[in-house]
Amino acid sequence: MAESDPPRTALRVVDVDKYFGSVCALKTVNFDVGRNEIVGLLGDNGAGKSTLVKIFTGVFPPTSGELYVADRKVDTASYSVKTAHALGIETVYQDKSLGEKQALWRNFFIGRELTYPLGFLKVREQKRIANEIMVNTIGFRGRGIGVESRASKLSGGERQGVAIGRAMHFEASLIVLDEPTVALSLKEVRKVIDFVHKIKEGGKACIYISHNIPDVFEVADRFVVIDRGEIVAGIDKGKTSLKELDEFLLEYSHGLRDRAQP
Amino acid sequence: MSRVLGMLGRLEGLPVAVVLALLYVAFMVFAPTVFTGYRIYMSFFQTVPPMLVLAVGLTFVITAGEIDLSFPAVVALSGFVFTWCFETFGVGWPGFVLAIVAGALVGWVNGFLVARLRVPSIMATLAAQFFWYGVTILAAGGLQIDIGTVVGTPVHTLFVGRLFDVFPLQALWSAGLVVLCWFVLNRHRFGQAIMFIGDNAEVARVMGIPVEATRIRLFALNGALAAFAGLLLTLEINVFYPTQGQGMLLPVMAAVFIGGTSIAGGQGALAGTFFGMYIIGSLEAGVVATGIGGYWVQLVEGLVMAASVILNVVIGDQGVSALSSTARRWAVGRR
Numbered sequence: 001m002a003e004s005d006p007p008r009t010a011l012r013v014v015d016v017d018k019y020f021g022s023v024c025a026l027k028t029v030n031f032d033v034g035r036n037e038i039v040g041l042l043g044d045n046g047a048g049k050s051t052l053v054k055i056f057t058g059v060f061p062p063t064s065g066e067l068y069v070a071d072r073k074v075d076t077a078s079y080s081v082k083t084a085h086a087l088g089i090e091t092v093y094q095d096k097s098l099g100e101k102q103a104l105w106r107n108f109f110i111g112r113e114l115t116y117p118l119g120f121l122k123v124r125e126q127k128r129i130a131n132e133i134m135v136n137t138i139g140f141r142g143r144g145i146g147v148e149s150r151a152s153k154l155s156g157g158e159r160q161g162v163a164i165g166r167a168m169h170f171e172a173s174l175i176v177l178d179e180p181t182v183a184l185s186l187k188e189v190r191k192v193i194d195f196v197h198k199i200k201e202g203g204k205a206c207i208y209i210s211h212n213i214p215d216v217f218e219v220a221d222r223f224v225v226i227d228r229g230e231i232v233a234g235i236d237k238g239k240t241s242l243k244e245l246d247e248f249l250l251e252y253s254h255g256l257r258d259r260a261q262p
Numbered sequence: 263m264s265r266v267l268g269m270l271g272r273l274e275g276l277p278v279a280v281v282l283a284l285l286y287v288a289f290m291v292f293a294p295t296v297f298t299g300y301r302i303y304m305s306f307f308q309t310v311p312p313m314l315v316l317a318v319g320l321t322f323v324i325t326a327g328e329i330d331l332s333f334p335a336v337v338a339l340s341g342f343v344f345t346w347c348f349e350t351f352g353v354g355w356p357g358f359v360l361a362i363v364a365g366a367l368v369g370w371v372n373g374f375l376v377a378r379l380r381v382p383s384i385m386a387t388l389a390a391q392f393f394w395y396g397v398t399i400l401a402a403g404g405l406q407i408d409i410g411t412v413v414g415t416p417v418h419t420l421f422v423g424r425l426f427d428v429f430p431l432q433a434l435w436s437a438g439l440v441v442l443c444w445f446v447l448n449r450h451r452f453g454q455a456i457m458f459i460g461d462n463a464e465v466a467r468v469m470g471i472p473v474e475a476t477r478i479r480l481f482a483l484n485g486a487l488a489a490f491a492g493l494l495l496t497l498e499i500n501v502f503y504p505t506q507g508q509g510m511l512l513p514v515m516a517a518v519f520i521g522g523t524s525i526a527g528g529q530g531a532l533a534g535t536f537f538g539m540y541i542i543g544s545l546e547a548g549v550v551a552t553g554i555g556g557y558w559v560q561l562v563e564g565l566v567m568a569a570s571v572i573l574n575v576v577i578g579d580q581g582v583s584a585l586s587s588t589a590r591r592w593a594v595g596r597r
Contacts (some may be wrong), residue, residue, distance in 0.1 A: 059468055081470030096468055099461040101528040102454075110458055111470035119451045 007070035010035050010174040010205035011056060011089070016065030018051055018229075025051045027229045030067070033174060033205045038196060040220030042249060043208045048229040049209050052179050056207070057091045058084035070173065085112060090167035094179035098151040105130040105147040108166050129169070131197035138165040157188025164195055174205045181215055193219055213249065217242045225249065275533030277573045278521050282537045285544065293551035300428075303548065307433035311541035312337070312495040313510055314436040317517045318443050319487035321535045323383075324518055325447065326480050327460035327527025332372060332387040333488035333514075335394035336365045337507030340492030342398050345407045346523030362489045367474040368394055369485020373478030389536065406503035406507030413500060422497045432494045437536070441488075444532045456480060509518065517542045518568040535573075541566060550574075564596045 012032035018025045021041040026048050033039050043049050055062050067074050069087045084091075091097075098107045105123070108130040114122040129148040134140040138161045151159060160180055167175050177196070181189045196219040199206045210216045216223065217237075223245060225233040235245065289297040296302050298548045316333050323330045340361035347357025368390065375386040412418050423431045447453035455476045458466040467473050496502050518543060519525065521534025545566060 054468075057468070058470075081439065081468065083471060091468065093468060096462060096465045099458045099465050099528065101461045101524075102457060106454055106457075110466075113451050113454065115451055120445065121449050121451065121454065123449060 006159070007035055007072075009033060009068065009071055010037070011207075012068040013052075013055070013062075016052075016055060016062045016067070018048075018055065019063045021254070025162040025229055026055075026062070029226075029229075029231055031224060031231060033207055034221075035070075035173075035205055036200065036203050037222065038208060038220045040216035040223045041207055041226065042211075042213065042216065042223055043226035047226045049226055050178065051229075052226065053091065053209065054208070055174055056084070056176060057081060057089060081111065085170065088171065088173035090170055090172035090174070090177065091176040091178065092160065092163040092167055092180055094182050097166075098159055100152040101150055103148050103150060104134070104145075104162060107151055107162060108133065108147075112170075133165045133169050134162075136149070137168055138162065140243055142203070155188070156183045157185060157191060160184065160188070160192060164192070172204065175199055176207045176209070178209050179211065180208075181210065181212060189215065214242060214245055217245060232251045263570060273533075275521060275530050275535075275537050278534045278537040278541070278570060281520075281566070281570050281573065282541050282544075285541060285548065286377075289544075289548040289551065293548065293553065294403055296551040297548070302551070304428055304430065305547070306540065306544055308498065310432040310540055311430070311432040311436035312491040312498075313517070313543060314513050314539045315439060315487055315491035315494065316514045317535045317539045318436075318440055318532060319484035319491075320514055320518050321521070321523050321530045321532055322443070322453075322456060322480055323484050324525065325460045325525050325527060325530030326456045327463070328376065328383040328477070328480070330372065330383065330387045330388035330481065330484050331370075331511060332368065333484060333491075334507035334510050335389065335391045335398065336368050336485055336488035336502055337492035337495060337510065338398045339368065339394050340365050340489035341404050341496035341502040341506050342407075344493055344496055345409050345490075346401075348409055348412055349407070354412060354415045355574060358417050358493060361493055362486050365489020365492070366482045366486040367553070369482040369488070370478060372485065373481030377474040377477035395508075397506075402502070402504045404504060408501050409496075410500050412497060415480065418497050421494060430498075431542065432498065435494070439490075440532055440536045447530055447532060452476070452479070455526055457530070460529070462528075513542045514539070516567050520567055520574075522574040538570065541570065 010033045014030055016026055016029040016031075029048075029052060031052070037258075041049055041052070054060055055067070058079050061076045061079060065076070067076050067079065067138075069084075069089065071151075074083070074087070099110065105127045109121075109126050114125050114129075116122060127147045134145075134147065139199070140158070140161070145153065145158070151162070154162065177192070180192050184192065193215060196206055196208060202257075206219075208216055208220055221235070221237055223235045223240070224231060225235070225248070233248065235248070240248075286297065316337070319333065320330060340350075343355070343361040343364045344357040347360055349355055351357070372383070372387050372390050375381040375390075376383045421432060421435060425431055425434070447456065455466065455471045458469070458471060459473055459476060463473055492507065494508060517538035518535050520538035521536070522531040523529070523535065542563070545563045546559050549562045550556055
C-alpha cells in the first residue's frame with residue numbers, strides 16, 4: 001500500500017445484522033475503527049460483543065451488511081480467519097487463543113504454518129522464530145519456559161503474552177483484544193495495558209473489549225457501547241470522565257449494579 | 263547424564279516399549295522353548311499387522327477427540343470388494359485400489375455425519391458399523407469366498423509375501439506406515455490441525471483451521487486405513503468371510519490407550535500405539551505358551567493393560583516428556 005495514501009479506517013462495518021436461526025444477535029450495527037485509534041467496546045454479558053468480534057475476525061459471516069477493511073470492501077461470504085489474518089487483523093481471545101496441550105512453537109504458527117511444499121512443517125524455523133518472539137517481544141527469560149513448553153504450563157498472563165506476541169509478530173494493523181485481562185493478576189493487567197499503549201505508539205489500531213471500565217478508560221480514544229445487539233452509544237474520551245462513563249453504562253445494564261464494583 | 267535422560271524421556275512410547283520388553287523377558291523365562299525361537303515372533307509379525315494398521319487410524323481419530331467404531335465393518339467390506347474384484351477380473355490391483363476407495367468413502371460418510379450433520383461420532387460410527395456389515399453380508403450372500411489362487415499374484419507377494427522365506431512383509435508395511443503416519447501427525451499441517459481440534463475445537467476454529475473439512479478428512483483417512491488392514495488380512499488368509507474384523511474393536515482400542523494416546527484428545531502417540539498393539543497381539547499366545555492355562559489369558563491381559571495405562575498416567579502426566587524430569591530427579595536429586 002502506498003505510504004502517501006493511508007486508509008482512513010482500519011475497519012468499518014455497515015448495517016450488519018446477525019441471526020442465529022431466528023435469534024437476532026446483532027441488529028443494524030454500524031461501527032468503525034480509525035487507522036490509529038483505540039476503541040473500547042463495552043457491554044454486558046450477552047450484549048453481542050463477542051458476536052461482533054467474530055464477524056470482524058472471520059469466524060463467521062454476518063447475515064447481512066457490509067464489511068470494510070482498510071477502507072476496502074470485503075466479500076463477507078468468503079471472508080474467513082485466513083483472509084482476516086492476511087488483511088492484518090489479529091485477535092487475542094480471553095481464553096481460546098492457545099491449544100492447551102500443544103507446544104508453544106505450534107501455538108505461534110497454528111493456522112499459518114511455515115511449510116515445505118507437501119505441507120510438512122518447517123519445525124526448526126518455527127521454533128527459532130517462536131524463540132525470538134518469546135525472548136525479544138514478550139520477554140520470557142530463564143523461567144523454565146521455552147518453545148517446547150505446553151501452553152498449559154503458562155500462567156494466565158503468560159498466555160496472553162504469547163497470544164499478544166503472536167499478534168505483534170504477524171504485524172497486525174488492527175489488534176482485537178477480547179477481554180484480555182479477565183483472570184489476570186494486577187501486574188499482568190499492567191503488561192496488557194502497556195501493550196495497548198504500544199499499539200497506539202506504533203500507529204496501529206485496536207479494539208479493546210472489556211468489562212473493566214477503568215482499564216478501557218485509560219487506553220481507549222473512544223468508547224462504543226453495545227447492548228442487546230445494538231450499538232447504543234459512541235462517546236469520545238475527551239467528552240466524558242470515568243465516572244460519567246461508568247454511570248452511563250449502569251443505566252444500560254442493571255446486572256452491573258448488583259455486582260460488587262469498586 | 264541428565265541430558266541423556268532428558269532425551270530418553272522425550273522418546274515417545276518408551277514406557278510401553280519397556281512393558282513390551284519386560285513381557286517378552288517374562289515369556290522367555292516361563293516359556294523358553296517357545297519364546298527363545300524365532301517362529302513365535304514370525305507368527306506375531308503375521309497376525310499383528312492388520313490390527314496395527316487399524317490402531318494407527320484410530321490413534322488419529324482419538325487424537326482429534328472423536329471415536330470410530332465402524333472400522334471392523336470396513337475390514338469386512340474391503341475384503342469383500344477385493345475378493346469380488348479378484349474373482350471377476352482375475353488380477354489383484356483393481357480390487358486393491360477399489361477396496362481402499364470404498365473404505366475412504368465409508369469414512370467420508372462418517373465424517374460428513376459427524377462434521378456437517380453434527381451427529382456424535384460414537385453414534386454415527388456405531389450405526390455405520392452395523393450398516394456396512396449388513397451391506398457386506400448381503401452382497402456376499404452370507405458366504406465366505408475362498409481365493410486360494412491369489413497366492414503368488416503380485417499384490418499378494420508384495421504385501422503379504424515372505425522376505426527370505428520367513429519374514430512376513432506385512433510387518434514391514436505396517437511398520438513403515440507407523441513411521442509415515444508419525445510424520446503426518448507430528449510434522450504435518452494436517453496432523454497439527456488434528457491435535458488442535460482434539461485439544462479445543464473452538465481454538466482451532468478461531469485460529470483459522472478448517473475444522474469441519476479436517477474432521478471429514480480424518481474419518482476418510484481412517485476408512486482408507488481400515489480398508490488396507492482388511493486387505494492385509496484377506497490376502498494373508500486367502501479367504502474372505504463376511505464377519506471378518508469382528509472382535510478387533512476392543513483389542514485395537516486397548517492398544518491405542520496402552521500406547522499413551524489421551525482419551526481426552528489433543529495428543530496422540532503413534533510409537534506407543536505400535537508397541538501397545540504388539541503387547542496386545544502377543545499376550546494370548548504368550549500366556550498360553552507359559553502353560554498356566556487358557557483360562558488365565560483374559561486375566562493377564564487385563565492386568566497388563568491396566569499396568570500400561572497406569573504407567574502412562576504416572577510418568578506421562580502431560581505426555582511422556584514428564585519422564586525426563588522424573589528420571590532426572592531420581593538420578594541427580596530434586597533441583
